Amino acid sequence: MNIGGRLEDLAPGEKIYSVRFMGDRCYLVTFKKVDPLFVIDLENPYNPNVLGYLKITGYSDYLHPYDENHIIGIGKETVEAEEGNFAWYQGVKISFFDVTDVGNPKEIDKYEIGDRGTDSPVLSDHKALLFDKPKNLLVMPVLVAEIDPAKYPGEIPPFTYGDYVWQGAYVFNISLTQGLVLKGRITHLDDASDVLKSYYPFSSSYSVKRALYIGNVLYTISDKMIKMNSLENLEELNQVKLP
Numbered sequence: 390m391n392i393g394g395r396l397e398d399l400a401p402g403e404k405i406y407s408v409r410f411m412g413d414r415c416y417l418v419t420f421k422k423v424d425p426l427f428v429i430d431l432e433n434p435y436n437p438n439v440l441g442y443l444k445i446t447g448y449s450d451y452l453h454p455y456d457e458n459h460i461i462g463i464g465k466e467t468v469e470a471e472e473g474n475f476a477w478y479q480g481v482k483i484s485f486f487d488v489t490d491v492g493n494p495k496e497i498d499k500y501e502i503g504d505r506g507t508d509s510p511v512l513s514d515h516k517a518l519l520f521d522k523p524k525n526l527l528v529m530p531v532l533v534a535e536i537d538p539a540k541y542p543g544e545i546p547p548f549t550y551g552d553y554v555w556q557g558a559y560v561f562n563i564s565l566t567q568g569l570v571l572k573g574r575i576t577h578l579d580d581a582s583d584v585l586k587s588y589y590p591f592s593s594s595y596s597v598k599r600a601l602y603i604g605n606v607l608y609t610i611s612d613k614m615i616k617m618n619s620l621e622n623l624e625e626l627n628q629v630k631l632p
Contacts, residue, residue: 394435400425402474409452409460414440416460416488420448421475426462428491441492447482450512453520458489459497459565463511463518463529466501468547477547480507481531483561485568498568502559504551506534510598519600520563524620527561527569528600528607558597558609560623573623577611 400419409416415429415437426449428440446469449462462484467476480503488494509531510517519528534551541549557576561569577595594613601608605620617626 394433394437396429396437396439399427399439406448406464407450407452407462409454411454411457411460414488414491416452418449418452418462418464420467426486426494428488428494430491441488441490441494443486443494443496445484445496446476447479447484449482449484451515451518453515453518455485455522455563458487460486460488461520461527461563462486463509465512470547477505479505479547480534481509481512483527483569485563500561500569500571502531503533504536505548506550506553508532508534517599519602521602524602525562525564526602526620527563528558528609530557530597530600530609531559532556532596556593556596558600560607575607575609575616575618575623577609577614577616 403419403421405417406420407418413430413432415431417427417429419425426443428442430438430440447464447466449464451463453461455461464482466479466482468479469476480501483500484496485498486494487497509529511529517530532553533555535554536545536549536551538545555576556578557574559574560572562572563569577597595611597609597611599610602620606626607618607620609616613631614628616628618624619626
Protein backbone atom coordinates (compact mmCIF):
# COMPACT_ATOMS: atom_id res chain seq x y z
CA MET A 390 0.00 0.00 0.00
CA ASN A 391 1.41 3.35 -1.05
CA ILE A 392 0.52 6.76 0.40
CA GLY A 393 -1.45 8.68 -2.23
CA GLY A 394 -1.76 12.03 -0.46
CA ARG A 395 -1.12 13.49 2.94
CA LEU A 396 -1.75 16.42 5.26
CA GLU A 397 0.95 17.09 7.83
CA ASP A 398 1.34 19.50 10.77
CA LEU A 399 -2.42 19.96 10.82
CA ALA A 400 -2.75 20.46 14.58
CA PRO A 401 0.65 19.97 16.26
CA GLY A 402 0.44 18.41 19.73
CA GLU A 403 -3.23 17.47 19.40
CA LYS A 404 -4.97 14.12 18.98
CA ILE A 405 -7.58 13.12 16.41
CA TYR A 406 -10.90 12.49 18.18
CA SER A 407 -13.29 11.89 15.28
CA VAL A 408 -13.42 11.77 11.48
CA ARG A 409 -16.33 11.71 9.05
CA PHE A 410 -16.03 11.27 5.28
CA MET A 411 -18.91 12.73 3.24
CA GLY A 412 -18.50 12.75 -0.55
CA ASP A 413 -15.45 14.79 -1.48
CA ARG A 414 -15.07 16.21 2.03
CA CYS A 415 -13.55 15.02 5.27
CA TYR A 416 -14.54 16.48 8.63
CA LEU A 417 -11.86 16.05 11.25
CA VAL A 418 -11.89 16.94 14.96
CA THR A 419 -8.66 17.30 16.93
CA PHE A 420 -8.38 18.33 20.56
CA LYS A 421 -6.02 19.32 23.34
CA LYS A 422 -7.46 22.50 24.88
CA VAL A 423 -10.03 23.60 22.27
CA ASP A 424 -11.81 21.74 19.48
CA PRO A 425 -10.77 22.57 15.92
CA LEU A 426 -13.29 21.18 13.41
CA PHE A 427 -11.42 20.95 10.10
CA VAL A 428 -13.15 20.84 6.71
CA ILE A 429 -10.84 19.05 4.28
CA ASP A 430 -11.19 18.84 0.50
CA LEU A 431 -10.65 15.30 -0.87
CA GLU A 432 -11.76 15.91 -4.46
CA ASN A 433 -8.18 15.20 -5.45
CA PRO A 434 -7.14 12.45 -3.00
CA TYR A 435 -3.50 12.93 -4.01
CA ASN A 436 -3.62 16.54 -2.89
CA PRO A 437 -5.96 16.99 0.12
CA ASN A 438 -6.20 20.50 1.50
CA VAL A 439 -7.89 22.31 4.37
CA LEU A 440 -10.83 24.44 3.24
CA GLY A 441 -11.62 25.93 6.63
CA TYR A 442 -11.79 25.26 10.36
CA LEU A 443 -13.67 26.27 13.48
CA LYS A 444 -12.22 26.49 17.01
CA ILE A 445 -14.66 26.09 19.89
CA THR A 446 -14.53 24.77 23.44
CA GLY A 447 -15.05 21.06 23.90
CA TYR A 448 -14.65 18.28 21.35
CA SER A 449 -16.66 15.75 19.34
CA ASP A 450 -16.05 12.02 19.75
CA TYR A 451 -18.56 11.25 17.03
CA LEU A 452 -19.66 13.13 13.89
CA HIS A 453 -22.96 12.30 12.18
CA PRO A 454 -24.22 13.82 8.90
CA TYR A 455 -27.46 15.80 9.04
CA ASP A 456 -27.41 16.74 5.35
CA GLU A 457 -24.73 17.65 2.81
CA ASN A 458 -24.11 21.03 4.48
CA HIS A 459 -24.75 20.28 8.16
CA ILE A 460 -23.22 17.85 10.63
CA ILE A 461 -23.91 16.80 14.23
CA GLY A 462 -21.07 16.44 16.73
CA ILE A 463 -21.40 14.55 20.02
CA GLY A 464 -18.71 14.70 22.68
CA LYS A 465 -17.83 16.66 25.82
CA GLU A 466 -17.69 20.29 26.81
CA THR A 467 -14.37 21.37 28.34
CA VAL A 468 -12.81 24.08 30.47
CA GLU A 469 -9.19 25.06 29.89
CA ALA A 470 -6.92 24.22 32.82
CA GLU A 471 -4.97 27.09 34.33
CA GLU A 472 -2.19 24.83 35.57
CA GLY A 473 -1.19 23.13 32.32
CA ASN A 474 -1.61 22.73 28.59
CA PHE A 475 -4.81 20.68 28.74
CA ALA A 476 -8.52 20.99 29.49
CA TRP A 477 -10.94 19.44 32.00
CA TYR A 478 -13.78 17.38 30.50
CA GLN A 479 -17.23 18.54 31.58
CA GLY A 480 -20.72 17.33 30.59
CA VAL A 481 -21.87 15.77 27.32
CA LYS A 482 -22.15 18.28 24.48
CA ILE A 483 -24.17 18.03 21.26
CA SER A 484 -23.10 20.49 18.55
CA PHE A 485 -24.92 21.38 15.33
CA PHE A 486 -22.53 22.59 12.64
CA ASP A 487 -23.22 24.51 9.43
CA VAL A 488 -20.53 23.89 6.79
CA THR A 489 -22.34 25.54 3.87
CA ASP A 490 -19.48 28.04 3.71
CA VAL A 491 -16.59 25.56 3.83
CA GLY A 492 -14.12 28.34 4.55
CA ASN A 493 -16.12 29.50 7.56
CA PRO A 494 -17.86 26.60 9.35
CA LYS A 495 -20.16 27.60 12.21
CA GLU A 496 -21.63 26.03 15.33
CA ILE A 497 -25.26 27.10 14.88
CA ASP A 498 -26.56 25.44 18.05
CA LYS A 499 -25.41 23.31 20.97
CA TYR A 500 -26.91 21.49 23.95
CA GLU A 501 -25.00 20.57 27.10
CA ILE A 502 -26.07 17.76 29.44
CA GLY A 503 -24.96 17.50 33.06
CA ASP A 504 -21.62 18.18 34.68
CA ARG A 505 -18.23 16.44 34.76
CA GLY A 506 -18.83 12.68 34.90
CA THR A 507 -21.82 12.72 32.54
CA ASP A 508 -21.37 10.12 29.79
CA SER A 509 -23.08 8.44 26.85
CA PRO A 510 -22.47 5.16 24.97
CA VAL A 511 -22.65 7.21 21.74
CA LEU A 512 -19.16 8.55 22.50
CA SER A 513 -17.70 5.10 21.85
CA ASP A 514 -20.46 3.28 19.92
CA HIS A 515 -22.33 5.13 17.16
CA LYS A 516 -25.05 2.44 17.09
CA ALA A 517 -26.34 3.86 20.37
CA LEU A 518 -27.54 6.98 18.49
CA LEU A 519 -30.98 7.16 16.90
CA PHE A 520 -31.28 9.91 14.27
CA ASP A 521 -34.02 10.41 11.70
CA LYS A 522 -33.98 13.63 9.68
CA PRO A 523 -37.54 13.45 8.23
CA LYS A 524 -38.89 13.10 11.78
CA ASN A 525 -36.50 15.76 13.18
CA LEU A 526 -35.59 13.09 15.75
CA LEU A 527 -32.40 12.52 17.74
CA VAL A 528 -32.33 10.10 20.67
CA MET A 529 -29.33 9.07 22.76
CA PRO A 530 -28.80 7.26 26.10
CA VAL A 531 -27.13 9.39 28.75
CA LEU A 532 -25.84 8.84 32.28
CA VAL A 533 -26.21 12.22 33.99
CA ALA A 534 -23.89 13.48 36.72
CA GLU A 535 -24.70 16.75 38.48
CA ILE A 536 -22.75 18.81 40.99
CA ASP A 537 -24.50 19.90 44.15
CA PRO A 538 -23.42 23.55 44.60
CA ALA A 539 -24.17 23.32 48.33
CA LYS A 540 -21.15 21.01 48.72
CA TYR A 541 -18.79 23.58 47.25
CA PRO A 542 -19.08 27.06 48.77
CA GLY A 543 -17.58 29.61 46.42
CA GLU A 544 -16.36 28.77 42.94
CA ILE A 545 -16.61 25.12 41.87
CA PRO A 546 -13.25 23.79 40.54
CA PRO A 547 -13.46 22.57 36.91
CA PHE A 548 -12.05 19.16 37.90
CA THR A 549 -15.01 18.46 40.23
CA TYR A 550 -17.09 15.39 39.38
CA GLY A 551 -20.85 15.39 39.77
CA ASP A 552 -22.93 12.69 41.45
CA TYR A 553 -24.88 10.26 39.27
CA VAL A 554 -28.52 11.30 39.38
CA TRP A 555 -30.24 9.86 36.29
CA GLN A 556 -29.87 7.40 33.39
CA GLY A 557 -32.05 6.99 30.36
CA ALA A 558 -32.72 8.39 26.89
CA TYR A 559 -32.69 12.06 25.95
CA VAL A 560 -35.15 12.78 23.13
CA PHE A 561 -34.54 15.85 20.94
CA ASN A 562 -36.22 17.59 18.06
CA ILE A 563 -33.53 18.76 15.64
CA SER A 564 -34.11 21.05 12.67
CA LEU A 565 -32.43 23.89 10.79
CA THR A 566 -35.12 26.34 11.90
CA GLN A 567 -35.15 25.55 15.65
CA GLY A 568 -31.82 23.81 16.22
CA LEU A 569 -31.68 21.33 19.13
CA VAL A 570 -34.77 21.27 21.33
CA LEU A 571 -35.13 18.80 24.21
CA LYS A 572 -38.47 17.07 23.85
CA GLY A 573 -38.18 14.97 27.00
CA ARG A 574 -36.45 12.12 28.80
CA ILE A 575 -37.27 8.44 29.27
CA THR A 576 -35.84 6.22 32.01
CA HIS A 577 -36.26 2.57 32.98
CA LEU A 578 -35.17 3.17 36.57
CA ASP A 579 -37.71 3.58 39.37
CA ASP A 580 -35.33 5.44 41.66
CA ALA A 581 -32.27 6.59 39.77
CA SER A 582 -30.51 8.27 42.68
CA ASP A 583 -30.51 5.06 44.76
CA VAL A 584 -29.90 2.53 41.99
CA LEU A 585 -27.03 4.34 40.31
CA LYS A 586 -25.07 4.64 43.56
CA SER A 587 -24.74 0.86 43.68
CA TYR A 588 -23.74 0.27 40.07
CA TYR A 589 -20.73 0.98 37.95
CA PRO A 590 -21.89 3.44 35.27
CA PHE A 591 -24.12 1.76 32.65
CA SER A 592 -23.85 -1.66 34.34
CA SER A 593 -27.40 -1.51 35.72
CA SER A 594 -29.70 -3.96 33.96
CA TYR A 595 -32.16 -1.07 33.57
CA SER A 596 -29.71 1.30 31.87
CA VAL A 597 -31.09 2.31 28.47
CA LYS A 598 -28.71 1.24 25.70
CA ARG A 599 -30.65 1.54 22.44
CA ALA A 600 -33.64 3.31 20.92
CA LEU A 601 -35.69 2.74 17.77
CA TYR A 602 -39.10 3.66 16.44
CA ILE A 603 -41.86 1.81 14.62
CA GLY A 604 -44.61 4.00 13.25
CA ASN A 605 -45.33 6.64 15.87
CA VAL A 606 -43.98 4.63 18.80
CA LEU A 607 -40.52 5.12 20.32
CA TYR A 608 -38.97 2.00 21.85
CA THR A 609 -36.15 2.26 24.40
CA ILE A 610 -34.26 -0.89 25.32
CA SER A 611 -32.30 -1.98 28.39
CA ASP A 612 -31.25 -5.49 29.40
CA LYS A 613 -34.35 -5.88 31.58
CA MET A 614 -37.00 -3.82 29.81
CA ILE A 615 -38.48 -2.53 26.57
CA LYS A 616 -40.50 0.63 27.06
CA MET A 617 -42.89 2.13 24.51
CA ASN A 618 -43.64 5.86 24.36
CA SER A 619 -45.58 8.03 21.94
CA LEU A 620 -43.31 9.91 19.55
CA GLU A 621 -45.83 12.73 19.56
CA ASN A 622 -45.69 13.62 23.27
CA LEU A 623 -43.54 10.85 24.87
CA GLU A 624 -46.51 9.58 26.88
CA GLU A 625 -45.77 6.06 28.13
CA LEU A 626 -47.86 3.49 26.25
CA ASN A 627 -46.58 0.19 27.60
CA GLN A 628 -43.55 -1.70 28.88
CA VAL A 629 -42.32 -5.27 28.74
CA LYS A 630 -40.01 -6.64 31.41
CA LEU A 631 -37.42 -9.08 30.11
CA PRO A 632 -36.20 -12.19 31.98
